[in-house]
Amino acid sequence: MGRVPKLTRADAVSAARNPLAFIAARWTPQPRTVQRAALAALVMAVVIVVTGGAVRLTGSGLGCPTWPTCTDDSLTTTRAMGFHGVIEFGNRMLTYVLCAAVGWAIIAARSQKPWRRSLTRLGWAQFWIVMGNAVLGGIVVLVGLNPYTVAAHFLLSTALIAVATVMWQRTREGDGAPRPLVGKAVQQLVWFLVAASVLLIGVGTVVTGAGPHAGDSKEVYRIPIDWETVAKLHAVLAWIVVTLTFALWFVLKAVDAPKGPLSRTRDLFVVLLLQGAIGYIQYFTHLPEVLVALHMLGSCLMWIGVLRVLLSLRERPEAEPARLPEQPAETALTKA
Numbered sequence: 001m002g003r004v005p006k007l008t009r010a011d012a013v014s015a016a017r018n019p020l021a022f023i024a025a026r027w028t029p030q031p032r033t034v035q036r037a038a039l040a041a042l043v044m045a046v047v048i049v050v051t052g053g054a055v056r057l058t059g060s061g062l063g064c065p066t067w068p069t070c071t072d073d074s075l076t077t078t079r080a081m082g083f084h085g086v087i088e089f090g091n092r093m094l095t096y097v098l099c100a101a102v103g104w105a106i107i108a109a110r111s112q113k114p115w116r117r118s119l120t121r122l123g124w125a126q127f128w129i130v131m132g133n134a135v136l137g138g139i140v141v142l143v144g145l146n147p148y149t150v151a152a153h154f155l156l157s158t159a160l161i162a163v164a165t166v167m168w169q170r171t172r173e174g175d176g177a178p179r180p181l182v183g184k185a186v187q188q189l190v191w192f193l194v195a196a197s198v199l200l201i202g203v204g205t206v207v208t209g210a211g212p213h214a215g216d217s218k219e220v221y222r223i224p225i226d227w228e229t230v231a232k233l234h235a236v237l238a239w240i241v242v243t244l245t246f247a248l249w250f251v252l253k254a255v256d257a258p259k260g261p262l263s264r265t266r267d268l269f270v271v272l273l274l275q276g277a278i279g280y281i282q283y284f285t286h287l288p289e290v291l292v293a294l295h296m297l298g299s300c301l302m303w304i305g306v307l308r309v310l311l312s313l314r315e316r317p318e319a320e321p322a323r324l325p326e327q328p329a330e331t332a333l334t335k336a
Contacts, residue, residue, distance in 0.1 A: 020106070020107065020110045020111075021110075023107060023110070023111055024110050024111040024115070027111050028111060028112070028113045029108050029111050029112060031112070031171070033108055034105075034108045034109060034112050034119070034171050035168070035171040035172060037101075037104045037105040037107075037108035037109070038105050038108075038109075038119075038123075038164070038167045038168040038170075038171045039168050040101045040104060040105065041098075041101045041102045041104070041105040041123075041126060041164050041167070041168075042161070042164035042165060042167075042168050042304075043101075044094075044097060044098045044101040044102075045098065045126075045157065045160045045161045045164045046161065046297070046300045046301075046304075047094065047098075048091075048094055048095065048098050048157065049154070049157045049158075049161070049296060049297075049300055050293065050296060050297050050300070051090075051091045051094055052091055052153075052154075052157070053292070053293050053296040054087065054091070054293060055087055055088055055091050056150075056208075057289040057292055057293055058083075058084065058087055058289070059084065060083070060084035060085075060087035060088045061088065061140075061141070061145045061220075062084075062088070062141065062144070062145065063077070063081060063083075063084035063085040063086070063087055063088030063089065064077060064081070064085060064088045064089055064092070064141065065141070066141065066142070067137070067138035067139075067141045067142055068138060070085065070088075070089050070092075076089060077089040092137075095130070095134055095137075098130055099127070099130055102123065102126045102127050102130060103127070105123045105126070105167065106120060106123035106124060106127065109122075109123050109167075109171075110123075116170075116175055118170065118175065119167060119170055119171065122163055122166060122167035122170065123167060125163050126160060126163050126164055126167070129156060129159055129160045129163065130160065132156060133153060133156045133157060133160065136149065136152060136153050136156060137153055140153050144220065144221070145220045145221075146221060147208070147209030147210070147220075147221065147222055147223050148209065148223070150205075150208070150209060151205035151206065151208065151209050154205050154208070155201070155202070155205060158201055158300075158303060161300055161303055161304060162303070162307060165304050165307045165308065165311075166307070166311065169307075169308070169311045170316075173315065173316040173317075174316050174317045174318035175316065175318070176316050176317040176318055177316070178314040178315070178316050179314060179315050179316070179317070180313060180314050181257065181258050181260065181261060181312075181313055181314055181315060182252070182255070182257055182261060182313050183255070185251075186248070186251055186252065186255070186257070186261075186313070187313055189244065189247065189248055189251065190248060190309060190310050190313060191310075192244060193241065193244040193245060193248060193306060193309070193310075194306055194307075194310055196237065196240050196241050196244060197241055197302065197303065197306045199237055200234065200237040200238055200240075200241055201299060201303065203230065203233055203234045203237055204234055204299060206223060206225075206230050206234075207227055207230050207231050207234050209222065209223040210222055210223040210224075210225050210226070210227035210230055211227040211231075211287065212227070212287060231283060234279075235279065235280075235283075238272075238275075238276055238279065239276075241272060241302075242269070242272050242273070242276065245265060245268055245269050245272060246269065248265050248309070249262070249265045249266065249269060252265060260312040260315075261309065261312045261313055263312075264305070264308045264309045264312040265309055267305055267308070268302070268305035268306060268308070268309055271298065271301050271302050271305050272302060272305075274298065275295065275298035275299070275301075275302055278291055278294050278295050278298055279295055282295055
């Protein structure tokens with residue numbers, strides 16, 4: 001075991017001024033480590049969505065009736081608050097786990113050699129989304145689970161998943177200029193798929209805001225529309241996404257596309273079929289909590305699948321090293 005170098009005062013000052021640069025100067029992670037760090041951030045982004053759904057489905061949304069403390073007199077949950085307080089406070093604590101995962105991804109990306117600034121920026125983008133969503137989550141509690149703020153809270157989590165997915169993909173490719181693997185017509189079809197998926201997720205939040213699972217056992221304001229009507233619109237959009245995915249798979253087979261886009265499209269199609277089955281079963285069984293939770297997980301996996309299809313349409317090789325300027329054959333000194 002090697003001797004641990006002594007930390008000097010200059011090192012301490014350097015670490016205080018720029019801790020990321022200090023760590024990067026002394027540690028170089030393996031590429032697999034950076035990939036795992038990005039994947040951990042993505043997994044935690046999904047976990048926080050599912051646990052947030054558990055808070056709502058168990059009626060624990062106001063288990064901690066205020067924010068940032070749990071009660072006016074206590075930072076943490078108390079025994080008198082019971083099961084609902086534990087559930088709500090536990091979900092708040094998971095935010096710190098998510099922050100740790102995102103921080104690990106930032107440190108790993110910053111320490112990679114050569115430094116890839118784009119990866120670090122994606123990590124910091126996740127951090128600020130998490131911070132913004134934490135504040136928004138507090139507002140959700142303070143306004144008594146207003147459904148519009150709940151919808152915004154979920155959509156911001158969806159944005160976090162999008163950035164985390166992009167970062168995870170970027171850790172497995174280079175920084176060279178992207179080269180398309182398919183034609184423009186296929187790319188446009190995929191962008192239609194992305195737009196339809198965004199609309200599907202957005203309408204899903206309206207179903208949630210108008211539906212019976214308000215998030216708390218008390219009287220909570222709901223979006224004043226018939227949730228069953230919106231659920232049917234949600235189902236129509238789901239079929240549009242499924243149709244677009246099947247059409248994309250058919251086109252990719254017809255043009256003999258590379259294996260990557262074909263595999264990602266197939267995976268997405270399977271996720272959509274499972275998600276659709278869960279959606280119909282939960283609708284006809286009057287929205288049991290377990291199936292609603294699985295449907296929320298499926299929404300996250302569907303969104304990741306759509307993004308992976310989009311990102312598979314191009315490849316990014318390693319960036320070419322910068323060339324040094326050519327030296328003149330003769331200098332003024334040699335001429336002299």
